[in-house]
Amino acid sequence: MAPQLPPLCDPALEAFLADIGFGLGPDPTPLDLTTTTTMAATPPEEETSASASAAAAGEAERRLRRKISNRESARRSRARKQRHLEELRARSAKLRAGNRELAARLRGVQARAALVRLTNARLRAEAGALGRRLAAARRAIALRQIYAAASAAGTSGGGGFELQALASLIV
Numbered sequence: 001m002a003p004q005l006p007p008l009c010d011p012a013l014e015a016f017l018a019d020i021g022f023g024l025g026p027d028p029t030p031l032d033l034t035t036t037t038t039m040a041a042t043p044p045e046e047e048t049s050a051s052a053s054a055a056a057a058g059e060a061e062r063r064l065r066r067k068i069s070n071r072e073s074a075r076r077s078r079a080r081k082q083r084h085l086e087e088l089r090a091r092s093a094k095l096r097a098g099n100r101e102l103a104a105r106l107r108g109v110q111a112r113a114a115l116v117r118l119t120n121a122r123l124r125a126e127a128g129a130l131g132r133r134l135a136a137a138r139r140a141i142a143l144r145q146i147y148a149a150a151s152a153a154g155t156s157g158g159g160g161f162e163l164q165a166l167a168s169l170i171v
Contacts, residue, residue, distance in 0.1 A: 010061075017068075 017064075
């Protein structure tokens with residue numbers, strides 16, 4: 001059988017403890033105020049034992065209140081911890097979703113950058129080929145001008161050979 005605690009002075013506290021089933025018997029007896037008036041008429045030896053008993057009851061009541069307070073504080077602390085953990089989980093999920101979105105965007109940018117590099121390489125090759133064609137066209141125009149000048153000079157007299165030799169060096 002569980003030890004019975006001395007009755008409490010506060011009926012509201014007694015009712016609360018009874019509601020939560022905190023170690024009190026099914027019918028705790030409240031402190032009888034008539035006993036305190038009869039204790040004044042008792043001899044001094046009984047007064048000291050009565051005051052010691054009252055002090056013990058008060059100490060037990062303080063311990064009980066402290067125990068209840070500690071339990072409530074622990075319950076609130078657990079609830080705070082649980083809320084904090086849920087907030088951290090939600091934040092983690094949000095950050096992971098953001099990370100997936102950024103990774104997808106990065107893949108898209110990398111694919112576009114690869115396409116740009118390929119296009120750039122193709123355009124550079126095309127520019128090189130066009131540059132070579134342009135240089136060949138310029139040489140051909142220069143040769144035509146030299147041959148035209150040589151043929152015009154050849155009909156008018158000397159110096160045609162020198163122009164033809166010069167034209168052969170250009171090619």
